[in-house]
Every structure is written in structure tokens, then in C-alpha cells.
Amino acid sequence: MVSVLFAPDKFKGSLSADEVARALERGLLAGAPHTRVDRLALADGGEGSVAAACAGGLFSPEKITVGGPTGQPVTACVAVHDRTVLIEAAAVCGLGILPGGSKAPVRSPLRKADDTELDWVVVRENSEGEYAGLGGRNLSARGQGGEVAVQSALFTEVGCERIMRFAFDLARTRTRRKVSSVTKSNAQQYGMVLWDDVFKRVALDYPDVETESVLVDAMSAKFVLKPEDLSVVVASNLNADILSDLGSALAGSLGLAASANLNPERPFPSMFEPVHGSAPDIAGQGLANPIGAVGSAALMLDHFGLPDQAARLEKAIEATTAAGILTRDVGGTASTEDVTKALVDALTA
Template sequence: MNTYKIAVIPGDGIGKEVVPAAIEVLDSIAKLDGSFKFEWTYFPWGCDYYLEHGEMMPEDGLETLKQYDQIFLGAVGMPELVPDHISLWGLLIKIRRGMKQSINVRPAKLLAGLQSPLKNPQNFDITVVRENSEGEYSDSGGRIHTGEDGIAIQNAIFTRKSTERAMRYAFELAKSSRKHVTSATKSNGLTYSMPFWDEVFNVVKKDYPEIDTSVQHIDALAAFFVMKPQAFDIIVASNLFGDILTDLGGAIMGSIGIAPAANLNIEREYPSMFEPVHGSAPDIAGLGIANPIGQIWTGKMMLDFLGHYHAGTRILTAIEKTLSSGVKTGDLDGTATLEEVKNTVINYL
């Protein structure tokens, strides 16, 4: 039996509620499957930790995390007390960069039992592969002067290595999907970075002649997510474009609260980190009404990465049966509590 050591960072807000719920589901499928189990170690890092210690995580936090197989994260953020740029760069991005989690993967599909806000969603099933280490989120730039003479400079950095790595990961995913990759670009407006992105895509696609491709400008692509999401399979995008598209993906599913994500160290040299797309939702934290499905689905992605695809599929099936039975939280126009959703998923397992 495989035993996986998982570092758990519930973080802030509803993360402290949905993470324990998802862990119960994962322990349940592990027991039912019988070929693996989890050892969970909790770390109290996040905004509460910052308010007490002046840092989002200890100085040696990354070295501590390297001792674990994977990282299971809930949510980060308490904007009324800790500025977002401090909470984000002090924990989430620090882990992503320190663990070389260069690929972010976020699926968006029409789940059984869920009503999409789209009039005719046609069973869309999209996976966005987002370059996760540089691009528009590069920590390069600065500010000078103040007042009306103030200047802010934010540099977007694109390397051939990271761009190609994300694209090749997307093409490899497409082999076991519907064999189509769409590149998100904006080469008619960003005169250096996106033509470079397009050039690399044109080179990479030659190595995958069996995969159909298309190129879409990001503004049109956002519109097509609403108008014809069923037209897309695998989408590869830069850090910023992928971030925006995947929030839109959650919205067309019916709620940001159900969208999962994986930050992958595809070389498996360091642990990967699995986190839902939703934020800490401080307005409903502690009320027991948060939607745990995003965190549970994120656990399914962790199982997939560990090679337990059958167990992961069973979790997604249980999620869909739960939704189809009408057990839904308020963000999905239901009346169920977090506890009721979690228990129903486990019952279906």
C-alpha cells in the first residue's frame, strides 16, 4: 500500500472549513480503494499567522514542505487586515516559485446536476494549461516619483524554456483528450511577448501532427467561452490570460466555488500544490455554508497526479450524483450546508 505524506495548509477564511471536508472525502476513497492512504500534516500558515508573526510562513517553510509528497491548500487572503500583495506573494506564489510549479492546470466542465448560466452550454469540457512561473506575473519592475509624476513599470517576462514547457504539456494532455489545442494570444496588441508566444507555438505544434490546433486572441476567446465553450478542448495560455480564462470557466460552470486547480512540478523534483480556484470568501467564513466541491474536486486532481485515476473518477462521479440529487449550497441556488454536501458525496462513494 502506498502512503502519501501530504502537507495541509487550510489558510484563510473558508479554507479552514472546506479543507477538512475534502480530507474526509479523500480518506473515504482511500479506505474504499485499499491501495493507498494519506498521512496529513497541518500547517497554520496564512494571514492569521502573518498577524501574529509578521510573515505568511516561516523562513524555513519551503524546506519543510520539500519533505512532503504533495501540498493541499485551501485559500489565501484576508484583505481587510493583510494587503493582497503581501498574502499572495508571501505564501501562494512563494510556494509556486520555490517548488518550481511551472504548470497550472484548471478544468471547466458542465457537471451533471448543475445549471450553467449559459442558455445552451452543450456539455463543454475544457482544460486550461496556464504557464505558472513568469509572463505577466513576473516580479520585475518598479515605481518612481509620486503624485502626478508617479510612474509604475511592470515587466512581463517570457522565456523560451517556460513557454515551450507549458505548450508541450498541453499537447501531451490533448493526446488523451479530444486531440485539440488552442493557443491564447494577443499578438495584435502586445508587440513583443505575444508574437514570441505565437512563434514558439508554431514550432511546438510541428512535433504533434496528430493534434489539431487553433490560435485565438484572448478577448475573442473570452467571448467564445460564453458563446461556444463546447468548441474547446485543451487551451494553453500565459499566466495572466490563463488566470482570467479559468475564473470565467468557473462562472460558466455555475460557480467559482466548484472550480479546482493544480500547480504542478511536472519534473516531480518537488511537491506539487493543489488548490481550488475560489478565494477565502471572508463574508461567509465560519457560517458552515461554503461550497466544498471545489476543494473536493481539487483532491480528485491530486489523485490523478498520483496515478489513482479510478479513485479520482469515483470522486467526480459522487460529486455529480450529489448535485443531481439536489444537494447544493447557496451559491448554486440550493439550501444545503457544507456538512450536508460533504456527507452526501461520501455516501455516494
């Protein structure tokens, strides 16, 4: 299950939960197979802005849940599937880079994307935060039905500053020099407040870069409502994990999204992989979209200092999708092999 926010321009209390659920299925999630709205809570209230409705308790976005395709959930980092691997990979990689936009000319579930360029990068702190693995279960052996679990997040000033400086340096290479910090310091008063404090301090060293600090729930809405206002989004391990999948889906499909798990100091190897992970539920069926993997290879070539070769891969992706050779996840009928052959042909043309 994943949480989504349906945010029309105006909140109307006369809409029933069922009406909004059907609107979700017809609109925001149109074209996504096996998608259904299982549960949605919408309180009665008068007309007003979504922000005002949320603030007034009229609208409960956290209670909107949508069921996706069957099978195992995927994550932004394949290392997350195994805790031992995660700890080892985090020590080596340190951070995750997940481009949220896509140049591939496919139809996005976000109708605003028809005339809005989606061009942002999610920078994910990948070595600490909520996935540090600190905590325990059954701490006091309370007996049947009384088990206790504690899951702690670890934030260090060094880790926060490292990822934020990377984000600011990246923003300086982009057309829109802006960094958006994602936080939840209104509810997590220790780790996320440290995150905010470090962000403010680091921002002083980059006076040429525009900044904003946005709560993660509000940022989820911004991905949908104002994607054109985003350039570089820096977030903690958990928050960036969620937002990167949201951004990939808005760009058209998780199958399009590439990622790089980088060790910026470079004493250790970096890891490049599609955001969708291994997708074991469709393995061997010719359904997987190879574009995310090829895009990840482009990120790898760029990391190796081979921008021209990376650009060739990106142009091959554009040519293939522009020709309408698409897998099912983006509305086509081509198989994995068909798309891969088209990519190779575009590279050698």
C-alpha cells in the same frame, strides 16, 4: 469588477446601453446574487455581426463592467494573494491546470449549456509571464501626483515550450485532440509574439493535434458563444487566470471548479486547491461549496497515479449534485456541512 462580453448573434444599433445592460442581468448573469451592471458603452450603428461591429468600433466590449458579490476578490491560485508565497510557489509548481467544464448537473448561467457539454481544460503557465513581479514604483521621484509605475512581463522560450508541450500531451489523452493558444500579440509585440512563435514550432511535433491561436478578447467571447469547440486552452499566467474564472462561472459557479498547480518533472511537490481560493468573506458561515475542494482532491489522486480512487470522488460529486443537494451558489439551500455529508455518504454507499 470583472469584464464580460455580451455578444448576441446579431448586433443591432437600435439597442440602447440600458437595454443591453438589463439583458445582461436577465440572461447571461441570471441567478447570480448581488450582480448588477454598473457601466456599459454601446455605440450607435447598423445591423451586422458582432465581430464586424467590434472591428468597426461600433461595440466596445472592454467598457462592459459588472459588479459581483461583495468581499475580497478571489484568484485561480491562492499563492497570488501573497507575493512572497507566489514567487516560492511558482518556482515549485510551474504550471496550473484548471478544468473549465463540470459534470455536476447544475444549471449554468450559460443557457447554451442546457444542451451543450462543457468539457475543456485551461492550462496556465504559472512561473513567469505577467506575474513575474518585475518592475517598480516612483522610479524618478517626480513628486506628488507624478508617481510612475512599471510592471513588466517575462516570457522565456523554455517556459513557453514547457507549458505548450504539456498542453499538447494532455490533448492527446482527450476525445477532442485540440489545443487553443491564447495570445495578445496584436498589442504585445514582444512577449506574446515569442509565445506565438514557440506555439507554432511546438505544434509541428504534434501533427495529430488540431490547433488554433486566438486573441484573448476573442477567446473570452468563444467561451460564451462556442464552448463546444474547446478542449485544451493554453495561456499565459494572466490570461489563463482570467479565463479560468470565466470558465468556472459558465460551468455553474466558481465553487465547482478544481485546480492543480503541477510540477510535471516531480522533484518538488504540486499543489491542489479549488479555484475560488479561501473565500474569507464567507468563512465559518456554512456557505462555501466544498465541491471544488473535493474535485481538487480527485486531481491530486490522479496525479498520484490513483485514477480509480479519483473516479470515485468524481462519481460522488455527480451523485450528490444529481440528488439536488446544492449550496446557494448553484441555486440550492444546503450548507457546506450538508453537501460534505452527502459526498461522504455517496463514497461509502
